[in-house]
Amino acid sequence: MLRQSERPQTRPHLWLWLTITLLWGTVFFGTSIIALNASVFINQRGFFNPSWDEIYMVYLPYLAFLVLFALLARAVNGLLDPEGRRQALRQQDVLAGKREKVFVSLGGSIVTSFLFTLATSAAFLLVPYYTYFILDLPLQVILFAALLNIAAGLLVSVVVGLVILLLRSL
Secondary structure (H helix, E strand, O other), X not given: OOOOOOOOOOOOOHHHHHHHHHHHHHHHHHHHHHHHHHHHHHHOOOEOOOOHHHHHHXXXXXXXXXXXXXXXXXXXXXXXXOOXXXXXXXXXXXXXXXXXXXXOOHHHHHHHHHHHHHHHHHHHHHOHHHHOOOOEOOHHHHHHHHHHHHHHHHHHHHXXXXXXXXXXXX
């Protein structure tokens, strides 16, 4: 069974924000590339077929974006919930089974997967100005890819929910 800590809850440390943002940002970077490829194929519009070298060239500036995003998100969270009470209560509710049973943060998964596809698309559209590789991502293709990537966000949400259910039953 999952046990809650006896010590008082504090705001999550900066390293936790960075680690989680880098983890999920990297996961959704990969799923966004797959979704963009699928969207180009399904819509029969645009061109998106980056090589591994091009993916790495785009990932480096994207990584800097993720670090800035984590710092900004933590700062905003610090303004809205300085002591981390809301986050601690939410974690306790999830562990106690009072929140979503299988989908962990359903809305958050949908929004995150959609927005990270937009961020990945922006990175691929901005970096070629410096690297000169060829791509064509019309807005329709990007938005459709973002919708496709929601499936990845939902899958991740289900997997995390199942892990929590499994841990709760031990």
